[in-house]
Every structure is written in structure tokens, then in C-alpha cells.
Amino acid sequence: xxxxxxxxxxxxxxxxxxxxxxxxxxxxxxxxxxxxxxxxxxxxxxxxxxxxxxxxxxxxxxxxxxxxxxxxxxxxxxxxxxxxxxxxxxxxxxxxxxxxxxxxxxxxxxxxxxxxxxxxxxxxxxxxxxxxxxxxxxxxxxxxxxxxxxxxxxxxxxxxxxxxxxxxxxxxxxxxxxxxxxxxxxxxxxxxxxxxxxxxxxxxxxxxxxxxxxxxxxxxxxxxxxxxxxxxxxxxxxxxxxxxxxxxxxxxxxxxxxxxxxxxxxxxxxxxxxxxxxxxxxxxxxxxxxxxxxxxxxxxxxxxxxxxxxxxxxxxxxxxxxxxxxxxxx
Amino acid sequence: xxxxxxxxxxxxxxxxxxxxxxxxxxxxxxxxxxxxxxxxxxxxxxxxxxxxxxxxxxxxxxxxxxxxxxxxxxxxxxxxxxxxxxxxxxxxxxxxxxxxxxxxxxxxxxxxxxxxxxxxxxxxxxxxxxxxxxxxxxxxxxxxxxxxxxxxxxxxxxxxxxxxxxxxxxxxxxxxxxxxxxxxxxxxxxxxxxxxxxxxxxxxxxxxxxxxxxxxxxxxxxxxxxxxxxxxxxxxxxxxxxxxxxxxxxxxxxxxxxxxxxxxxxxxxxxxxxxxxxxxxxxxxxxxxxxxxxxxxxxxxxxxxxxxxxxxxxxxxxxxxxxxxxxxxxxxxxxxxxxxxxxxxxxxxxxxxxxxxxxxxxxxxxxxxxxxxxxxxxxxxxxxxxxxxxxxxxxxxxxxxxxxxxxxxxxxxxxxxxxxxxxxxxxxxxxxxxxxxxxxxxxxxxxxxxxxxxxxxxxxxxxxxxxxxxxxxxxxxxxxxxxxxxxxxxxxxxxxxxxxxxxxxxxxxxxxxxxxxxxxxxxxxx
Numbered sequence: 002x003x004x005x006x007x008x009x010x011x012x013x014x015x016x017x018x019x020x021x022x023x024x025x026x027x028x029x030x031x032x033x034x035x036x037x038x039x040x041x042x043x044x045x046x047x048x049x050x051x052x053x054x055x056x057x058x059x060x061x062x063x064x065x066x067x068x069x070x071x072x073x074x075x076x077x078x079x080x081x082x083x084x085x086x087x088x089x090x091x092x093x094x095x096x097x098x099x100x101x102x103x104x105x106x107x108x109x110x111x112x113x114x115x116x117x118x119x120x121x122x123x124x125x126x127x128x129x130x131x132x133x134x135x136x137x138x139x140x141x142x143x144x145x146x147x148x149x150x151x152x153x154x155x156x157x158x159x160x161x162x163x164x165x166x167x168x169x170x171x172x173x174x175x176x177x178x179x180x181x182x183x184x185x186x187x188x189x190x191x192x193x194x195x196x197x198x199x200x201x202x203x204x205x206x207x208x209x210x211x212x213x214x215x216x217x218x219x220x221x222x223x224x225x226x227x228x229x230x231x232x233x234x235x236x237x238x239x240x241x242x243x244x245x246x247x248x249x250x251x252x253x254x255x256x257x258x259x260x261x262x263x264x265x266x267x268x269x270x271x272x273x274x275x276x277x278x279x280x281x282x283x284x285x286x287x288x289x290x291x292x293x294x295x296x297x298x299x300x301x302x303x304x305x306x307x308x309x310x311x312x313x314x315x316x317x318x319x320x321x322x323x324x325x326x327x328x329x330x331x
Numbered sequence: 332x333x334x335x336x337x338x339x340x341x342x343x344x345x346x347x348x349x350x351x352x353x354x355x356x357x358x359x360x361x362x363x364x365x366x367x368x369x370x371x372x373x374x375x376x377x378x379x380x381x382x383x384x385x386x387x388x389x390x391x392x393x394x395x396x397x398x399x400x401x402x403x404x405x406x407x408x409x410x411x412x413x414x415x416x417x418x419x420x421x422x423x424x425x426x427x428x429x430x431x432x433x434x435x436x437x438x439x440x441x442x443x444x445x446x447x448x449x450x451x452x453x454x455x456x457x458x459x460x461x462x463x464x465x466x467x468x469x470x471x472x473x474x475x476x477x478x479x480x481x482x483x484x485x486x487x488x489x490x491x492x493x494x495x496x497x498x499x500x501x502x503x504x505x506x507x508x509x510x511x512x513x514x515x516x517x518x519x520x521x522x523x524x525x526x527x528x529x530x531x532x533x534x535x536x537x538x539x540x541x542x543x544x545x546x547x548x549x550x551x552x553x554x555x556x557x558x559x560x561x562x563x564x565x566x567x568x569x570x571x572x573x574x575x576x577x578x579x580x581x582x583x584x585x586x587x588x589x590x591x592x593x594x595x596x597x598x599x600x601x602x603x604x605x606x607x608x609x610x611x612x613x614x615x616x617x618x619x620x621x622x623x624x625x626x627x628x629x630x631x632x633x634x635x636x637x638x639x640x641x642x643x644x645x646x647x648x649x650x651x652x653x654x655x656x657x658x659x660x661x662x663x664x665x666x667x668x669x670x671x672x673x674x675x676x677x678x679x680x681x682x683x684x685x686x687x688x689x690x691x692x693x694x695x696x697x698x699x700x701x702x703x704x705x706x707x708x709x710x711x712x713x714x715x716x717x718x719x720x721x722x723x724x725x726x727x728x729x730x731x732x733x734x735x736x737x738x739x740x741x742x743x744x745x746x747x748x749x750x751x752x753x754x755x756x757x758x759x760x761x762x763x764x765x766x767x768x769x770x771x772x773x774x775x776x777x778x779x780x781x782x783x784x785x786x787x788x789x790x791x792x793x794x795x796x797x798x799x800x801x802x803x804x805x806x807x808x809x810x811x812x813x814x815x816x817x818x819x820x821x822x823x824x825x826x827x828x829x830x831x832x833x834x835x836x837x838x839x840x841x842x843x844x845x846x847x848x849x850x851x852x853x854x855x856x857x
């Protein structure tokens with residue numbers, strides 16, 4: 002360990018480090034679009050793309066929340082069943098209030114959804130941080146609880162939204178502004194707010210520090226418990242926003258709503274470039290990851306190479322490949 | 332050793348060992364070198380290790396001892412040079428290969444599975460089998476035999492968790508010696524042991540030597556080296572200074588060879604200073620299992636040292652005081668009692684703590700420098716919710732020049748800095764919290780000499796500016812060189828205080844290790 006002799010006068014500007022992890026997801030997205038076009042020129046049509054991206058919005062919004070959780074060194078397996086649970090509660094609340102409030106029941110129901118989402122996330126967070134239970138186990142438990150609750154609430158069937166609300170609520174999923182569907186706008190807004198929180202706000206710094214090295218954070222006087230708990234609460238709020246967008250799509254909550262979403266969400270985060278062991282989060286990479294997943298599913302439907310029954314299998318392969326790339330590009 | 336600080340710059344002329352005759356070396360290193368990234372850690376190390384000989388390798392922290400040993404035992408591949416066994420060039424790409432060739436490394440840290448029994452640990456990964464079934468009976472018998480050879484009489488059925496630290500180390504040695512071995516490398520084997528246990532270990536090593544085993548002994552405890560070593564190789568700053576016959580080398584000679592310059596010049600000149608009133612008062616602080624009823628006080632402008640052996644509870648005491656681990660007792664800062672609810676509260680009150688584990692707990696190695704610098708003082712830099720990157724960059728430029736942090740550019744990650752520069756960054760980081768008491772745990776661990784001297788100067792500067800500084804160190808020389816007063820801890824208690832003329836290695840060591848009482852307590856859990 003000799004004194005470094007290569008000392009230059011330090012440059013005050015920020016260095017621009019090109020990183021494959023940063024641009025990889027976007028390159029993959031472009032590559033996928035080109036492959037899609039080669040297979041079937043209809044693939045790049047405005048309608049098809051808008052459809053695909055709209056469908057990916059739920060996963061994208063939830064995955065933005067998951068970026069916080071994973072960045073802070075946690076994991077949340079309960080997002081899929083939490084989404085179903087919140088969808089159920091929201092519909093039941095709106096239906097109950099519809100006779101009295103009319104269409105006003107919809108915004109009130111949305112507020113309830115956000116509140117319930119925050120509470121669910123907070124619960125996950127507290128079990129993990131204060132209860133000191135492994136995130137995997139804790140959220141595996143709540144995943145079962147939420148799934149059981151929606152099955153119980155729907156009595157094993159469906160909870161449809163009241164007919165009087167259907168038309169008023171419909172645009173939230175099917176409406177457009179300037180030709181762009183609402184869900185796309187909502188996910189862009191969520192991602193924009195999230196990237197401000199993660200990159201421009203103090204909380205984001207704490208979040209990445211806790212995820213990169215819990216001990217360093219603790220020795221620096223950062224509360225690991227509150228930082229992680231907040232991440233789970235953010236995740237809950239994101240699930241609620243996704244649920245709000247989801248309700249008008251099918252107009253009902255069922256026990257199978259959101260099944261296996263957690264797999265897609267984690268896949269989106271990981272192929273977006275955020276390390277599963279924690280550290281720096283990549284919000285826009287996550288969004289790209291969610292779109293990639295939906296594009297692949299769409300490609301499989303449009304082409305006849307692979308059966309569409311294998312979509313989940315292909316997504317499973319992708320998460321493994323993404324992890325391998327992360328491991329070996331280190 | 333104690334007279335060394337007064338010794339001037341003397342040329343050391345001791346005959347080196349040349350062309351040793353007789354037995355063929357077990358292992359011969361020729362021109363070994365190691366480069367990590369851009370940092371050269373080791374250059375051109377050549378030595379022969381003969382059977383039935385104890386060969387000590389000494390050097391300061393960061394001299395390259397550990398790297399050298401890792402090269403010999405297959406944990407790292409050399410960037411230059413070759414290894415020869417029986418006259419033929421060999422290369423180990425894995426520790427297992429070195430082990431097969433008869434080279435075993437006894438690690439400094441205890442690497443055993445706590446929840447398994449002694450015998451299970453001994454045979455971990457190479458269980459004896461009989462008809463395809465694990466042969467417990469033979470393993471228990473063999474384990475008892477092997478341990479008895481080493482003078483260790485714990486039950487092979489005992490869980491490792493329940494046996495003393497010294498016995499765990501013997502289990503680890505027994506595990507290393509299970510295979511056929513021709514060369515045993517000991518890496519600071521006595522670092523965790525108390526007086527009586529050290530004696531037992533040294534006699535085991537001498538017994539191995541009598542059986543014709545070659546021994547490489549890495550230590551910075553010069554008294555042990557002097558008693559054991561047939562040959563002593565000195566490393567300094569990654570270079571080989573020479574190999575000397577052990578008999579002719581006094582401890583003072585060794586120290587001079589290791590440091591390579593006047594030791595006194597490393598430490599800032601002591602200016603007579605008037606100490607202020609009590610800054611930090613600690614009364615009856617206990618940390619469950621590690622620290623028992625410790626009381627002391629430190630004054631404004633004072634550098635207070637904490638000496639003691641590994642496991643004496645020094646780090647735990649200060650982690651208790653700074654709210655990093657639960658503690659009981661009273662802490663007064665400038666006369667006001669503190670209620671410490673956690674590390675944040677301690678920092679806000681004005682107590683800054685630099686951890687000994689710079690890489691594991693001090694810095695985010697994969698992060699840039701600016702986020703690292705401001706991590707402990709986020710609220711000061713970023714009042715409100717948003718971050719102010721410009722302010723942060725300005726603070727970084729300032730810290731880089733104030734603390735002479737050497738770097739290629741401000742955009743590098745903390746992990747790319749050398750150990751000394753990381754330590755300076757950590758110091759800058761903690762000082763941004765504006766502490767009135769700065770506690771530095773092992774300030775110069777793994778740091779080269781030039782940076783060491785700088786760190787000492789910074790510590791002096793800290794107290795001159797009216798702060799109080801507490802230095803915890805395992806290097807007694809360092810404490811003697813910079814502290815006004817030294818408290819010595821033993822087994823979670825303060826064993827005594829040395830000041831003025833009595834600040835000598837001898838007096839400190841005496842307080843840090845006393846037998847009898849020690850052995851009782853250590854083995855208490857047996």
C-alpha cells in the first residue's frame with residue numbers, strides 16, 4: 002500500500018460514467034421492438050403499442066414501489082394479493098356509498114384505496130423492521146392473508162362494481178388524453194414522482210444507504226427501521242394506485258386478481274437494473290422492465306413460435322438471465 | 332521497546348541469512364509480487380521455508396504480511412514470481428490445492444460453525460464414511476485423539492458455541508492438521524489469546540517444529556517472534572527488507588527494521604498544554620456480556636487512549652456510549668446527562684465515533700465520495716426534503732484539501748481509495764457532524780506509514796481546536812506516541828491507567844493480561 006502517486010488535481014465536475022446497468026434495460030427494449038417489427042409489422046402499430054403499454058401499467062406502477070423496497074434491502078411478495086384485497090375493499094366501499102353519494106363515491110373510494118394501501122404497506126414494513134422477520138417470510142405470510150381476505154370477501158366469486166358507477170369510472174382505464182391512455186400517464190406520473198423521491202430527496206439517499214450497507218447507515222445515524230418501513234408504505238401506496246387503475250378494466254375483484262404479479266414485479270425491478278441485494282434503485286429501468294415483460298407476452302401471442310401458455314415460463318427465464326447478468330457483470 | 336522512542340536514526344547492520352545449506356526447502360518463493368488494480372501490495376518477495384524451522388514474517392499493518400500468506404496458501408494468485416515445491420514450480424489457484432500439497436493456513440479469525448459439535452467441525456466437508464453412512468464413532472474417537480495431541484481436552488461432542496475462544500482456536504488448528512501437512516502457516520495466532528493460552532499455543536508450535544514441520548509464523552508480537560523464530564523475514568510497505576537469523580535480532584532491532592525510520596518522528600511533537608474541564612464523563616456503563624461498570628472521564632483538549640486485548644470490551648464500551656448497542660449507566664457531556672436513544676441522538680449531542688471496521692461499517696464502498704462524506708450529516712446539508720448537491724460537492728472539495736485525500740478524480744467510489752485515504756474520508760465524514768468528542772477506534776489499521784503520521788497530526792489538531800479525542804488501539808506504540816493518558820481494559824473492566832513515565836508497552840501489557848483470574852473467566856462457560 003504505497004501512497005498513490007497517480008494523484009492529479011481533482012476535477013470539480015461530476016464524472017459521467019457510462020454503465021451498462023443504466024442503459025441495458027432501454028437497449029433491450031429497443032431490441033425487442035425491432036425484433037417485434039421483424040416478426041409482425043403490426044407490432045409497431047400505435048394501437049398495439051398503446052395496448053401493450055397500458056396493460057403493463059399495473060405492473061409498472063407496483064414495480065416502482067418495489068424499487069424502493071428492494072433498493073432499501075427488502076422484498077415484498079404480497080403485492081399481488083394486496084392489489085386484489087385493495088381492489089375488493091375499494092369496490093365494496095364505492096358500492097356502499099354509491100346510493101348516497103353517486104359518482105362522488107369514486108374519488109372517495111380512491112382515497113380509501115390509498116389509505117388501505119398505506120396501512121397494508123406499513124404493516125408489512127413493521128413486521129419486517131420492528132418484528133425483525135426476514136422480508137421473504139413476513140411478506141409470504143401477508144401474501145397468504147390478503148389472498149384469503151379477498152377470497153372470503155368475494156365468497157369465492159366476484160365483487161362487481163355497482164352499475165351506476167361503471168360509466169363514470171370507465172375512463173380511468175379506457176380514457177385518453179391527447180391519444181395517450183390514462184394508465185400510461187398515471188404510471189409516468191408515479192415514476193416521475195418516485196424518481197424525484199429517490200434521486201433528489203434526502204429519503205432516497207437514506208434508502209440506498211440502508212440497502213447498500215445497513216451497518217454503514219446505522220453507524221451514520223440513519224434509522225434503518227424508519228427508512229425501510231417508509232419504503233414498504235410507499236410500496237403499499239403504489240399497489241393502491243395500481244388497484245385504482247385496475248378496477249374499471251374488469252369492473253370486478255376476484256380471488257384470482259393479481260395472481261403471480263409479485264413475480265412480474267420483482268422481474269421488472271431486477272431487469273431494470275436494481276440489484277436484488279439492495280443499493281441504488283433504477284426507477285426508469287424498472288418501468289422499462291415492466292414494459293419489456295408485457296412486450297414479450299404480446300410478441301408470443303402475435304407470433305406462432307411459442308405457445309402463449311408459456312408466457313410465465315419465459316418471464317421466469319428472463320428473471321434468471323437478468324440475475325446472471327448482474328452476477329457476472331460485477 | 333519502551334526506550335525506542337528516544338532512539339535516533341540508526342543504521343541497522345545485522346548479517347542477513349545467506350544461502351542456507353542442508354535440507355531442501357519445503358516451499359520456496361521466488362520474486363513473488365501482487366498487484367490489486369492499480370495498487371501494488373507486494374513486490375519481489377523471495378524466501379525459503381525449511382522443514383523443522385520456524386520462520387517468522389513480521390511487518391507493520393499494511394506491510395503485506397497477509398497478502399504474502401494468501402499467496403502461499405492459494406487464497407490469491409501472485410501477479411509476479413513463482414512458488415517452488417521440491418524444486419518444481421507450482422501454482423495454487425485454490426486453497427484446496429495448497430492443502431493437498433501439504434500447506435495449511437491457520438486463520439486469525441475463528442472460522443467454525445457455532446452450532447455444530449467440535450468433532451463435526453473438525454471433519455466438516457470431509458466426514459469419515461462407512462458403508463455410505465457418516466461414521467460418527469470413528470470421528471469422535473479421532474477428534475479426541477487429535478485434540479489431545481494439542482493439549483486440548485474439550486469433549487468432541489460439545490457444541491463449538493459453548494467452548495472457550497482458546498479451545499476454539501485449538502479446534503481450528505486441529506482441523507488444519509487433520510491432513511498430511513508439511514508447512515503450517517499461523518496468521519497472528521495469539522491475537523485473541525490470554526497469557527496462559529499463548530504459552531500453550533507456543534509450546535504446541537515448538538512441538539510441531541520438533542516433528543520436522545516447517546512453520547511460517549506471522550505476528551506483530553515481537554516477544555513471541557523472538558522466542559520462537561529461527562529466521563525472521565521483515566516486510567515493509569510491500570517490500571522485503573531481509574531475512575535475519577532469529578537469535579541475533581533483538582526486539583528493538585525488529586521494530587526498527589519494520590518501521591525503517593525514526594519512530595519518534597511519526598508522532599507530532601508534544602506541546603505542553605493546559606487541559607480544560609471534564610468534557611465526557613462516563614459512570615458505571617455496562618454492555619450486556621462485554622462491559623461491566625466502566626467509569627472514566629475525559630477532559631477538553633485531552634487525547635485519551637484505550638488499550639487492551641481483542642475482546643477486552645473496548646469497542647463494545649464505546650458502541651454502548653454512542654448508542655450503537657444497548658447499554659446502561661450514566662453519560663455526562665459537559666456536565667449535562669445524555670439520554671441516548673440511538674446513534675443519531677449521540678451524534679446530535681456531539682459524540683462522533685469512527686468505527687474500526689472502515690470497510691464494513693464506515694463507508695459505502697460502491698458509492699461516490701460525496702454521498703459518503705455527508706451521510707452522517709444529511710440534515711445539516713439538506714435541510715428540508717430535497718438534496719443540495721452543489722453544497723455537497725463544495726463540502727467534498729473542501730474535505731479533500733483539508734484532509735489531503737489523494738484521489739484520481741472526485742467521481743471515484745470510496746472503495747477505490749487506498750486504506751489511508753478512506754480513513755481520512757471517514758474522519759472528514761464524522762467531523763461534519765461537528766462533534767465535541769471524537770472517538771476513533773483503531774485509527775491506523777491497515778494504513779501505510781505516511782498516512783499514519785498524517786492521521787496522528789489530525790488527531791492533535793482536533794484537540795487543539797478544543798475537542799476531546801478518545802483513541803482505541805491495539806498498537807501500544809501508537810497510543811504511547813499520541814495519548815496524554817491511557818486506560819487499559821481487561822475483560823470488560825478498566826484494569827488501570829498509565830500516564831507520563833509509566834506509559835510503556837511493558838506496563839500496558841501487564842495491565843492488559845494477567846493470568847489466573849483471566850483463565851477462570853475465559854473458561855467460565857465451559
